[in-house]
Amino acid sequence: MEGLFFNVNNGYLEGIVRGYRNGLLTGANYTNMTQCETIDDLKLQLGPAYGDYLASLPPNPSTSSLAAKTTDKLVSEFRYVRANAVGSLAKFMDYLTYGYMIDNVALLITGTLHERDTRELLDRCHPLGWFETMPVLCVATNIEELYNSVLIETPLAAYFKGSLSHQDLDELNIEIVRNTLYKNYLEDFYQFVNTHPEMSGTPTAEVMSEILEFEADRRAINITLNSFGTELSKADRKKLYPAFGQLYPEGTLMLSRADDFEGVRLAVEGVGDYKAFFEAAGLGGGAGAPGNMAGGAGSESKSLEDMFYQKEMEISKSAFTRQFTFAIVYAWVKLREQEIRNITWIAECIAQNQKERINNYISVF
Amino acid sequence: MSTQEYKDRQFLAVIGDEDSVTGLLLAGIGHVTAAPDSQKNFLVVDNKTDNAAIEAAFERFTNERKDIGIILINQHIADRIRHVVDSYVKAFPTVLEIPSKDHPYDPEKDSVLRRVRRLFGE
Amino acid sequence: MSSAADREAVFPTRQSLGLMKAKLKGAETGHSLLKRKSEALTKRFREITRRIDEAKRKMGRVMQIASLSLAEVTYAVGGNIGYQIQESAKSARFRIRAKQENVSGVLLPAFEAYQTEGNNDFAMTGLGKGGQQVQRCRETYARAVEALVELASLQTAFVILDEVIKVVNRRVNAIEHVIIPRTENTIKYINSELDELDREEFYRLKKVANKKQRDTAASDAEMKQKREDKAALALLDQENQAPEEEDVGGGDILAGEDDEDVIF
Numbered sequence A: 001m002e003g004l005f006f007n008v009n010n011g012y013l014e015g016i017v018r019g020y021r022n023g024l025l026t027g028a029n030y031t032n033m034t035q036c037e038t039i040d041d042l043k044l045q046l047g048p049a050y051g052d053y054l055a056s057l058p059p060n061p062s063t064s065s066l067a068a069k070t071t072d073k074l075v076s077e078f079r080y081v082r083a084n085a086v087g088s089l090a091k092f093m094d095y096l097t098y099g100y101m102i103d104n105v106a107l108l109i110t111g112t113l114h115e116r117d118t119r120e121l122l123d124r125c126h127p128l129g130w131f132e133t134m135p136v137l138c139v140a141t142n143i144e145e146l147y148n149s150v151l152i153e154t155p156l157a158a159y160f161k162g163s164l165s166h167q168d169l170d171e172l173n174i175e176i177v178r179n180t181l182y183k184n185y186l187e188d189f190y191q192f193v194n195t196h197p198e199m200s201g202t203p204t205a206e207v208m209s210e211i212l213e214f215e216a217d218r219r220a221i222n223i224t225l226n227s228f229g230t231e232l233s234k235a236d237r238k239k240l241y242p243a244f245g246q247l248y249p250e251g252t253l254m255l256s257r258a259d260d261f262e263g264v265r266l267a268v269e270g271v272g273d274y275k276a277f278f279e280a281a282g283l284g285g286g287a288g289a290p291g292n293m294a295g296g297a298g299s300e301s302k303s304l305e306d307m308f309y310q311k312e313m314e315i316s317k318s319a320f321t322r323q324f325t326f327a328i329v330y331a332w333v334k335l336r337e338q339e340i341r342n343i344t345w346i347a348e349c350i351a352q353n354q355k356e357r358i359n360n361y362i363s364v365f
Numbered sequence B: 001m002s003t004q005e006y007k008d009r010q011f012l013a014v015i016g017d018e019d020s021v022t023g024l025l026l027a028g029i030g031h032v033t034a035a036p037d038s039q040k041n042f043l044v045v046d047n048k049t050d051n052a053a054i055e056a057a058f059e060r061f062t063n064e065r066k067d068i069g070i071i072l073i074n075q076h077i078a079d080r081i082r083h084v085v086d087s088y089v090k091a092f093p094t095v096l097e098i099p100s101k102d103h104p105y106d107p108e109k110d111s112v113l114r115r116v117r118r119l120f121g122e
Numbered sequence C: 001m002s003s004a005a006d007r008e009a010v011f012p013t014r015q016s017l018g019l020m021k022a023k024l025k026g027a028e029t030g031h032s033l034l035k036r037k038s039e040a041l042t043k044r045f046r047e048i049t050r051r052i053d054e055a056k057r058k059m060g061r062v063m064q065i066a067s068l069s070l071a072e073v074t075y076a077v078g079g080n081i082g083y084q085i086q087e088s089a090k091s092a093r094f095r096i097r098a099k100q101e102n103v104s105g106v107l108l109p110a111f112e113a114y115q116t117e118g119n120n121d122f123a124m125t126g127l128g129k130g131g132q133q134v135q136r137c138r139e140t141y142a143r144a145v146e147a148l149v150e151l152a153s154l155q156t157a158f159v160i161l162d163e164v165i166k167v168v169n170r171r172v173n174a175i176e177h178v179i180i181p182r183t184e185n186t187i188k189y190i191n192s193e194l195d196e197l198d199r200e201e202f203y204r205l206k207k208v209a210n211k212k213q214r215d216t217a218a219s220d221a222e223m224k225q226k227r228e229d230k231a232a233l234a235l236l237d238q239e240n241q242a243p244e245e246e247d248v249g250g251g252d253i254l255a256g257e258d259d260e261d262v263i264f
Helices: A003-022 A027-034 A039-055 A063-084 A087-113 A118-124 A143-153 A166-171 A174-195 A203-227 A234-239 A250-257 A261-267 A272-281 A304-319 A327-351 A355-360 B003-007 B018-027 B051-064 B075-080 B082-086 B111-119 C014-077 C082-088 C131-236 C242-263
Strands: B011-016 B042-044 B068-074 B094-098 C094-103 C106-115
Touching: A003 A063, A003 A087, A003 A327, A027 A039, A027 A327, A027 A355, A039 A063, A039 A327, A063 A087, A063 A327, A087 A118, A087 A143, A087 A166, A087 A174, A087 A327, A087 C082, A143 A166, A174 A203, A174 A234, A203 A234, A203 A250, A203 A261, A203 A304, A203 A327, A203 C131, A234 A250, A250 A261, A261 A272, A272 A304, A304 A327, A304 C131, A327 A355, A327 C014, B011 B018, B011 B051, B011 C094, B018 B042, B018 B068, B018 C014, B018 C082, B018 C131, B042 B051, B042 C082, B051 B068, B051 B075, B051 B082, B068 B075, B068 C094, B068 C131, B075 B082, B075 B094, B082 B111, B094 B111, B094 C131, B111 C014, B111 C131, C014 C094, C014 C131, C094 C131, C106 C131
Parallel strands: B011 B042, B011 B068, B068 B094
Antiparallel strands: C094 C106
16 A cells, blocks of 8 residues: 555655665675775775765875765765655655764764864764754853753754753763763654654554664663773663663663673573674673774674674665665665775775775675 | 973873874873863874964973873874974983874884984994 | 193192092093993993884884774774764873883883773763774773883983983093093103203202312312412421411311302
């Protein structure tokens, strides 16, 4: 049924996005890239996919400028799709950008807290998280002003409301603020795809639920693992877990009580995928053995983080098997982001002459 | 040079590009002195930073601050103020040129290594 | 006549000769001691320069590894954390301590890295994503900084030793090429002056002796003459009061002559 009218508004964009997806680098491309001796070689390899965007780079560009240019391509494609989107797809894509907005806002809050000139921070903001009123944030010179008059005007206002006061912005670690916002954002997004009349019950809701649940679980696990040894209390930690996902509610409850890597492993045991990740990471890159990969010794075992990324890419890839869904936009953005990360990683390995770890990229095509 | 003078020097300072500074700060060398003057012991240099600012920071770390024992400076930034670095001959604080991510280390440019070379007539 | 120009301004006396001889001996001992010190320092210096050269080359590698670990953080966090790190830096966890090492009487400072407990400005960084990488990166960089601190110690030692060796060598050369020759010249000068004085004195004494001899001879001759005259006179009026006159007159004349001689 849902397919009946989908193409009226969104058929063109779905075609475009599928086209973009086909433009993603494949395993063969990556294999070629890893053979490169210099960044210039790499640039040449990227020619067919990124041509115009890399043209303005100087010979032997730095890895960060390479990353910036590849991101530019994603941004301009995203903007094109966004400009052509109407109705609920437009709204859906706005939701997609909120995640980046949170990072940008967190950055600006940090700047305001330290009384820096936030104007120069605008350059550092992620372009996807740009919103019209963002430059206005720079007008605020103290946190109270920022909270009361500026943040209210942003699309993120709803995420601040109810969970963070302006005192919190002052006192809490910016990471807690960021993660609180992110939790609220994920819950809202989840709610949105499942209740919006045009999306609930469609493949969009189905696929997006899977993706968002995974994202929620991943954050919960990461926050738990990373909070060991910090001043983040268990009660505060619990507040940062999104209230949905495969782990919710039993798993998150156990996570909130976990004291070590082992505790986290027990908490996630109910979910097959995560159990497998933890078994693989158990001896390797887990939090129980910090510093394992440090020093650049070519560690073969993948870190938990790597496996999460791998999983995310697989979910994103399978999203394209569905038709008449907005989820492919989300999936495409994530796949493209991973591609940029891969390129940056490979470039970095070439630049730092650390070829033994160059194969740590994640390719699903 | 009294013992006391370098007993107080317990910090490192860094003048570098963003990545170098970030990494070194992660290692925990960052220090901001107490308010109100809150002096940082690091300076991030990018293309927009002018040489006068770098020189001023170098001057501040080498001469004014009495609590800095080692100054790390990216080699490509040292190149920008080479005359100042080369004419700095004091033993304290020590100025150490380090490579940066995008600029591999070139021993030919290092002011200390050049002295080494000159001494051995190579 | 460089010797005349390059000597110390002293009176050529026996006392200053003694002083100069002591000084020469001191200079020679000092020279050999300093020479040995310079050799010891130079040995150390060469060792340090070799280690610097090595360490500087190694540093490139260490920093590359560290950079890659930062790249790993960027990869995992999915963004640049630079600004946040810069702003959250408050108190240095990684500090250095300077201690001293004594090499042939030169105090060489050496840095020692230590980490203060309990303050971690970045514990929360990457809480939602990439926190493990951040912590690993911290450790990698901490190790890299340790290597850098070690290198900094070497470099400080290098700069100080360089300076000290220059000073010591300057002293050695000064002693060898200036002080010792000059002292030797002074001694030579004093010796020659003293010899000269000796000769003068000898000559003078000889002169005096000559004159004395001459005078004595003259007075002897005069006396003889007088005596002969008197004898002749006595022979002339031998019959009258001759014996008394003779003794008194002869004695008076002799004493007078002698006095005059001494005064002259």
